[in-house]
Amino acid sequence: xxxxxxxxxxxxxxxxxxxxxxxxxxxxxxxxxxxxxxxxxxxxxxxxxxxxxxxxxxxxxxxxxxxxxxxxxxxxxxxxxxxxxxxxxxxxxxxxxxxxxxxxxxxxxxxxxxxxxxxxxxxxxxxxxxxxxxxxxxxxxxxxxxxxxxxxxxxxxxxxxxxxxxxxxxxxxxxxxxxxxxxxxxxxxxxxxxxxxxxxxxxxxxxxxxxxxxxxxxxxxxxxxxxxxxxxxxxxxxxxxxxxxxxxxxxxxxxxxxxxxxxxxxxxxxxxxxxxxxxxxxxxxxxxxxxxxxxxxxxxxxxxxxxxxxxxxxxxxxxxxxxxxxxxxxxxxxxxxxxxxxxxxxxxxxxxxxxxxxxxxxxxxxxxxxxxxxxxxxxxxxxxxxxxxxxxxxxxxxxxxxxxxxxxxxxxxxxxxxxxxxxxxx
Numbered sequence: 001x002x003x004x005x006x007x008x009x010x011x012x013x014x015x016x017x018x019x020x021x022x023x024x025x026x027x028x029x030x031x032x033x034x035x036x037x038x039x040x041x042x043x044x045x046x047x048x049x050x051x052x053x054x055x056x057x058x059x060x061x062x063x064x065x066x067x068x069x070x071x072x073x074x075x076x077x078x079x080x081x082x083x084x085x086x087x088x089x090x091x092x093x094x095x096x097x098x099x100x101x102x103x104x105x106x107x108x109x110x111x112x113x114x115x116x117x118x119x120x121x122x123x124x125x126x127x128x129x130x131x132x133x134x135x136x137x138x139x140x141x142x143x144x145x146x147x148x149x150x151x152x153x154x155x156x157x158x159x160x161x162x163x164x165x166x167x168x169x170x171x172x173x174x175x176x177x178x179x180x181x182x183x184x185x186x187x188x189x190x191x192x193x194x195x196x197x198x199x200x201x202x203x204x205x206x207x208x209x210x211x212x213x214x215x216x217x218x219x220x221x222x223x224x225x226x227x228x229x230x231x232x233x234x235x236x237x238x239x240x241x242x243x244x245x246x247x248x249x250x251x252x253x254x255x256x257x258x259x260x261x262x263x264x265x266x267x268x269x270x271x272x273x274x275x276x277x278x279x280x281x282x283x284x285x286x287x288x289x290x291x292x293x294x295x296x297x298x299x300x301x302x303x304x305x306x307x308x309x310x311x312x313x314x315x316x317x318x319x320x321x322x323x324x325x326x327x328x329x330x331x332x333x334x335x336x337x338x339x340x341x342x343x344x345x346x347x348x349x350x351x352x353x354x355x356x357x358x359x360x361x362x363x364x365x366x367x368x369x370x371x372x373x374x375x376x377x378x379x380x381x382x383x384x385x386x387x388x389x390x391x392x393x394x395x396x397x398x399x400x401x402x403x404x405x406x407x408x409x410x411x412x413x414x415x416x417x418x419x420x421x422x423x424x425x426x
Contacts, residue, residue, distance in 0.1 A: 094124075
């Protein structure tokens with residue numbers, strides 16, 4: 001597929017506007033456009049790329065874990081290696097078979113062509129099913145980016161390693177292995193009200209076969225990773241560290257345990273995230289990194305967000321929380337309204353009033369946080385809220401059309417509905 005076709009798909013069919021931001025922001029925008037309701041996973045994949053830290057995506061089958069990393073690798077024109085692990089997988093399957101001719105000469109050499117040692121982006125699926133032999137190999141790869149071949153250790157060209165699992169492993173034997181996956185993202189199936197969008201974009205995604213002109217190169221990524229290490233030693237003030245420690249204390253009080261290793265890695269991931277926004281490391285970068293590194297399971301994510309707000313670790317956390325809370329309330333009200341409508345229940349009137357009250361709340365939130373809504377950390381959440389509000393308006397319209405004679409959602413109230421939601425949707 002040519003570059004013009006890519007742009008056509010991304011802009012006309014998928015709704016991406018002019019993309020003049022940094023390559024990292026452009027990559028993030030494209031991935032968020034192609035993959036519905038995958039914001040956290042996209043951020044995790046990009047953070048893993050720039051920091052070079054192992055990343056794991058956890059979610060049920062068919063949630064685009066593999067496809068997301070595959071498209072990212074294509075966008076930077078990286079050599080890509082994928083393998084599905086089982087308890088029977090042998091090291092030779094990943095590292096390559098032994099060279100029999102060399103073995104006859106007394107040399108232990110692997111034939112690595114097309115295998116993990118030659119890849120720049122590595123994706124290992126169902127990683128918790130790997131045998132102890134595979135885990136021993138992977139630990140050295142994860143920690144040191146090297147493998148043993150020909151009698152000595154050899155550095156890998158790998159810039160990022162990704163793994164996936166259908167579920168969190170609570171096996172004690174997996175705890176140490178799991179802890180080495182610094183960045184974690186938890187996925188679930190797309191909610192019902194976004195399935196239509198998922199299907200349309202999924203069809204378009206079938207035609208995305210690569211990028212004629214990559215957004216960036218693997219060499220660019222390596223340079224960014226060097227910058228991350230420089231920022232790690234230069235851009236964290238005592239005040240920032242103090243605020244971060246406060247957040248860690250709050251997390252511990254909430255029952256979220258963060259290993260000593262991960263407490264340090266949070267700062268490296270924060271340095272990587274700061275490159276996404278093009279500036280020095282800020283508290284918001286630490287907050288974003290904490291959300292990707294600290295949780296061990298999906299329930300921890302909410303606790304980390306609470307700790308970020310309580311520790312005042314982010315300037316936009318309060319805004320994001322307000323937008324996400326409102327979106328959740330609107331979604332639930334819409335679901336209840338449609339259920340009551342299908343049942344023919346008079347309680348649909350109550351849900352209609354609730355939806356309209358939430359639309360009024362949306363106006364107030366927009367006025368209160370107007371200046372923050374253009375912040376890159378807020379725009380995606382804001383965009384999703386507007387989509388949800390549009391759905392709420394569609395629900396009101398459906399109610400009006402089906403039971404106009406029984407519920408007072410006629411022309412006058414529809415006009416009021418327009419006034420309530422329109423300022424937010426503009």
